[in-house]
Amino acid sequence: MTGLVTIYGGSGFLGRYIARRLAYEGWRIRVAVRNPDEALFVRTYGVVGQVEPVQCNIRDEDSVRRVMEGADAVVNCVGILAEKGKNRFGAVQAEGAARVARLASELGVKRLVQISAIGADAGSDSAYARSKAEGEAAVQRHFPQAVILRPSILFGAEDGFFNRFAGMAQFSPVLPVVGAKTRFQPVFVDDVATAAQMAVEGRAKPGIYELGGPDVNSFRELMTYMLGEIRRRRLVLALPFWVGNLMGLAGGAVQTLTLGLVRAPITRDQVANLRRDNVVSPEAMSFADLGITPTSLEAVLPEYLWRFRPSGQYAAIKESARNLRKS
Template identity: 45%
Template sequence: MDKGKNGTRNESYAMAGAIIVERISIMSSRLITIFGGSGFIGRHLVGRLAAKGYRIRLAVRDTEKAAQLMTQGNVGQIVGMQTNIRNKASVERAVAGADIVINLVGLLYQSGAQNFNAVHLDGATSVAIAAKAAGAKQLIHMSALGASLESPSAYARTKAGAERAVQREYEGATILRPSVVFGSDDDFTNKFGQLTSLLPVLPLLDGGAANMQPLWIEDLAEAIVRIVETPDAQGRVYEFGGPDVMSLKEIIDAILAVTGRTCFIAPVPEGLMAFKAFFLQMMPGKPFLTVDQVRLLKADNVVSGNYPGFAELGIEPVSLTSVLPEYMTRYQKGGGYSGLHA
């Protein structure tokens, strides 16, 4: 017997409803709190975790930025919570009921109360203590390559101190140490793309001799997802670097090769660079360079080989030079569109 249009429509509605209920039941069982989830790394990580069915709580200072990420999941799957990592009560509220806690918070420069000790060290310690008390089954902490208590850089020293504090307060925490991370919306390659499109000469510490292992943001985000999903991969210290060791000058040369720009690199000794940075860091807004960053750039930023990395997670990292053409053309003359009107 012909069920008619109403019967067919009702069956479709019932099937759609069943799918929605199934998705909701999957989402409701696992909650991840991500501190700093609206930042560069978080923006690329959230969608991947949402696709796996996790409910996600973005613990951020600016909930407007978190709201922009809600479209990466189903309705109600991703929510923002105003959180100050320097406030313990705020941190405790953010981790309440979370199965997994991920701390991506980090500073590249200090400004008032937002200083390295308060955010990197005290903030990370508060997150670890709160995650343990809340019964979170997993804690992932973002550190950095070059983290060392002996470093002349306050950034690197507080990152190392945070690692120790996190491991002390939450046994079995996972520590991630990436080299410099690049992507279409980064503050690294885009900064040099802009500078080299505006300046005929770019002064660099020692001519950009420091070595790095730039890694693609999508590779790092995938690594975090695999750690979250693989019990045997948790509770370890990871070092992540891309497939190529490149000096800062070589990275800038790769940018210039894509943009078609010409920019002379002027080597500057540490003393003079630090002198310039002293004044640059006092300018309003985001500083172009700080004295602490000059100290950090004196050391190479490459993996030691003493810890697991991409290979152990089954990831073959992508090179910088293969990705740059996808987004650095915006710094070509005419914004990369000149050829369309030739």
């Protein structure tokens, strides 16, 4: 059975994958975003009129209600990695999540999916992690039957992680890394979208799921693997946390002085987050409980990191030619 689903933040990295999957299954979709004109590409995910971007600010009660009216299911993908202007962690990830859940309950929405993050913790030193935990608590309070998904760091063609560091490696002989020993469990964005689809369709029991890929690697190991994929030799420089805090402090000052035109490369809150491993807890519900086999980095990264190689798309051809000459 399909119907109408509202996806808050549906044009973002994860949101667009969820929208595409649900459109393929025949759902009508409202993609609720602050700037609909920048999300027109989502219309191509379905037939004419099936997927429509609509204006909404998760901090505004009336707009959240307006785009939810008549929806059978709701997915909240809205989140921020750094604060800017009125978009504070508490306003977006705690109050915003609470607003969506409360209105979903009031309007009789059948299913609610909340996208959170591994590391959500009310007692964390990170405001980001605390706001995620506050959002989860509010969702469970207002909508007890909600499904909450906590992915580890997401990877995929449009990701802001591997693409960012691969771009840096094109021009810099050094890759500075804060928290080089911190462990991550990178998860393919479409696997998380599959989990969200199952939740929307009622094929996942309520509760919190922690979603990670098949492998656990340190930050340094991920950078080393990425450098191998883009065929570049670079020094991965491990920076202590105190240096990261100084960088965050200096970057924040520059960002404030330039009115946000120059963004800080790392914030002090992100440094606080990097002090803790970002992996699935042994006792948590996970992909296994959903019957999903997570995709490995090796199966996906070569498909989009090739553009950062010195020879781009021709790298494999040149490597093959060198091997022929040797033989």
